[in-house]
Every structure is written in structure tokens, then in C-alpha cells.
Amino acid sequence: MNASAGIVLAGGRSSRMGTAKAALEWHGSTLLRHVTGVVGRAVEGPVIVVRAHGQELPELDPRVVLCDDVEEGRGPMEGLAVGLAAAAEHSETAFVCSTDLPFLHAAFVRAVLRGFEPDAKTPDAERPEVVLPFVHGYRQPMAAGYRTDLAPQITKLLDADRRRPAHLFEECNVRQLDDAELLSDPRLASVDPNLDSVINVNEPDEYREARSRPAPEIVVERYGVLATSGGGRGPRKVRAATIASAAEQVGLAFDGHIVAALNGDQIRGDGMVPLMPGDTVSFISADAGG
Known part of the structure; x- marks a missing residue:
């Protein structure tokens, strides 16, 4: 059970965007179909989409596994717990991202997941449980790698009303990858030198700017x-x-x-x-x- 899985949090209706990001048009496809496809090209295990109760999604690859939030209103940490619990049946690690990353590249996903690879210098007790990119000066918890056995720990945090990813990072081993460490991967440096993989779209203007870029x-x-x-x-x-x-x-x-x-x-x-x-x-x- 060494293959990594992929988890995409579908999100709901965005108040700032005025619609659900998952269904936004993306070069003849939808943003969710695009992102799940990119993640699927990078991982060996299944791609899992976590959605809110009753949320309608655009058409997806039939191999995508759908899961629903257990409780509503608990934010992305709820989706993280649900997704990791589902992925734990297939893999020890998973790449987790939001649906609003139009320029996510499979090389970025693989570079993050390689952060879990054993290091002879690191004792087993200090092996990373989270591989967290720190790109463009910010942590990127919704474009990061997580051990799937963290699901129960995240559920406990949610039950204690501790709903921010930072609360999880306080309690587990985190390996942080900055721009230089990520770009030391020659494949990633070649295809995504500006690390556009972490650019998200939260506002209509951001979506329009992203959509105006030419296709690859x-x-x-x-x-x-x-x-x-x-x-x-x-x-x-x-x-x-x-x-x-x-x-x-x-x-x-x-x-x-x-x-x-x-x-x-x-x-x-x-x-x-x-x-x-x-x-x-x-x-x-x-x-x-x-």
C-alpha cells in the first residue's frame, strides 16, 4: 500500500465568485474535471472528490471516487478528514488540493509527494506526516501532501472546534518545501518554473485573467x-x-x-x-x- 492517492476538495458555492468553482468552464472542460484529471495523472492510487451534502458536480471521469462531508459547516478540514479516511484504504499518503488551481501541474504533485520518501538522516519518529509547500511566501495547505492515517487526528481537532490547518501542523511532523527546494526537481523547474501550480482563483477577475491565458x-x-x-x-x-x-x-x-x-x-x-x-x-x- 505504497501508492499515493489524490484528494480534491470540491468546495461549495463561492460568495466572492458568485457560483460554484467546480463548474467553472476551463478550455472546454470544467475546473473540477481539469484538476481531478491532473491529479489523476500524477498519482497511482484513486482520485477522491469530497463534496458538500447535496452538492451537484459537473461530469467527472467515472473512476473518480465521490465522498460527502460527514458534517456541514466545518470548512476544508472536514473535507480533509473525510478524504484521508477514504484514501487510507488504498494508500499511506495523499496529495490534497482545492478545485481552484487551474495551473496545477502533475510535476508539482509528484515533487510534493516525493517529500515523503525516506531519508536515512531522519529518524522514523521524525518522518514527515505533512509535506507542506511554502511558495510565494505563503503556506499552501490546499496543495500539500498528507499521511492518510491523520484522519482520526483531524476529526478530533474538528470536534474540539479547532478547524484550521495550522492547528494540525502544531501537532504533527511537517516537512516544509520552499520555492528553491521544489525547483530543485529538474522536471518541475522545466515545466512550471514560476510555480504557477499554487495560483488559485477566488475572485471573478482572477478567474477571467486565468482563463484568458492560452492553452498549454x-x-x-x-x-x-x-x-x-x-x-x-x-x-x-x-x-x-x-x-x-x-x-x-x-x-x-x-x-x-x-x-x-x-x-x-x-x-x-x-x-x-x-x-x-x-x-x-x-x-x-x-x-x-x-
Whole structure:
């Protein structure tokens, strides 16, 4: 049970945004579908979405596990407790984030989770229970790694009306990662040098500014009978936020007759899988057997 899980807190209706962030449009998808897809690309275990009672969510990958808050009105710590308890059945650690991180990159998720890796210099009693990014001068508890066995401890804090992540950090071993430590990961430094992964959208203007940015630049390759479709052979750089959009950019329809190999991993049938800077998508005709 060493694989890490992913937990995304769906949140509710935002008074400042005027609507639920989870359903905000994001390059033909929704913000929640995008963020869960990014997290899903970074973890081996399941992706768990924690929502409020009765909260309607946009369409998600059917493999996503849905959980409801046990009690209402207790903030993100309630979702954290519920999500970690569910994830504990599958993994010892989990990456936990909010739904309002449009530029979250899988490389950031992996860099955070690597903070749990054993260090020969650190006694077992001091091993981190939380890996907490400290980015742009702020703690990022909603883009952090947590041991899943913290769930009972968080529930006790909630029952004692101690509802802030800081209350948890006072009681457990926290490994804090600053900008320099995170960017010592060459992959993360290459694809997210400004650590935009932690940028969230709380106001309508912030959402509009984020949405106005172009889709990620990715590389598309076509093989076999597809190699002459959409403008000739060879790799081509396009801007696309999903696999289906990348196919469309090169004149293809991702309609079940094509296999998409994403950075070498085969993904079939789901055109809404999110793309990120640094990705290469290779399209092969499924009808021809590759």
C-alpha cells in the first residue's frame, strides 16, 4: 500500500465568485474535471472528490471516487478528514488540493509527494506526516501532501472546534518545501518554473485573467495512416488543453478510432484528459492495430 492517492476538495458555492468553482468552464472542460484529471495523472492510487451534502458536480471521469462531508459547516478540514479516511484504504499518503488551481501541474504533485520518501538522516519518529509547500511566501495547505492515517487526528481537532490547518501542523511532523527546494526537481523547474501550480482563483477577475491565458503548448505526433492528416508528417506544436482538442488541432477526431499515447502511456477513449506544458501526444489509428 505504497501508492499515493489524490484528494480534491470540491468546495461549495463561492460568495466572492458568485457560483460554484467546480463548474467553472476551463478550455472546454470544467475546473473540477481539469484538476481531478491532473491529479489523476500524477498519482497511482484513486482520485477522491469530497463534496458538500447535496452538492451537484459537473461530469467527472467515472473512476473518480465521490465522498460527502460527514458534517456541514466545518470548512476544508472536514473535507480533509473525510478524504484521508477514504484514501487510507488504498494508500499511506495523499496529495490534497482545492478545485481552484487551474495551473496545477502533475510535476508539482509528484515533487510534493516525493517529500515523503525516506531519508536515512531522519529518524522514523521524525518522518514527515505533512509535506507542506511554502511558495510565494505563503503556506499552501490546499496543495500539500498528507499521511492518510491523520484522519482520526483531524476529526478530533474538528470536534474540539479547532478547524484550521495550522492547528494540525502544531501537532504533527511537517516537512516544509520552499520555492528553491521544489525547483530543485529538474522536471518541475522545466515545466512550471514560476510555480504557477499554487495560483488559485477566488475572485471573478482572477478567474477571467486565468482563463484568458492560452492553452498549454504541447507536441502532437501522428503515426501510420494518420501521419498525413492535418498538414503533413512530423511533430507539430499546438495549443490544447485536452486530448480531444489536440486531435482537433491537427485535423483528427478523437472518436474511438484513435489511440492516444500520452508521453508514452496509452490512454483510450477519454478525450477530456487534461494536457499540461511539456506533454507529447501521439495519435495512432486503433483500426489499424497501431
